[in-house]
Amino acid sequence: KQEVTQIPAALSVPEGENLVLNCSFTDSAIYNLQWFRQDPGKGLTSLLLIQSSQREQTSGRLNASLDKSSGRSTLYIAASQPGDSATYLCAVPHAGKSTFGDGTTLTVKP
């Protein structure tokens, strides 16, 4: 059974800081890994999808890395802004469906 863990559960940083969110998974036989953002009371918005053959994927100030052998992915956010405040979740496909972590809730203080 695939298990996904995200640490820390919550993170608070001042505006402008660079930060890293972590995602670990127990079964390294994955095809891809997807990062999502969720605002309070909203659905999940896809941020980045990394295929298993890739090591990194970038979109604007976001950079996601994937290390299958160690069962880890990181989401790097550069020059954080108050608008980045949200919960960030990672998801890993396994046996036809995606398994999610419980997310990291990020607060960026102005």
Next chain:
Amino acid sequence: GAGVSQTPSNKVTEKGKYVELRCDPISGHTALYWYRQSLGQGPEFLIYFQGTGAADDSGLPNDRFFAVRPEGSVSTLKIQRTERGDSAVYLCASSLENVITGELFFGEGSRLTVL
């Protein structure tokens, strides 16, 4: 449609009542997923459709929960004899083929409150 659409956005019902939640996936997406999310937790898998058939319903908690996708597009999640523990946000997602090859896209969710 442009995105995954879910209705209703909010549903308040009384214990013991029957509830239907609807999901309209992105046009052309063959895979459709239902998840349930409780406060402070990640989405929990319920059921996955590939076309019209349920490819995996292992996440449905009990036989009060049922889902259909009769024409391979719109799906309805049905909950009978609702209990207070069913209160959660029910999320629907779709993917072009499946999550092995493609990206997962979510709707805004249906918040169910059972009084």
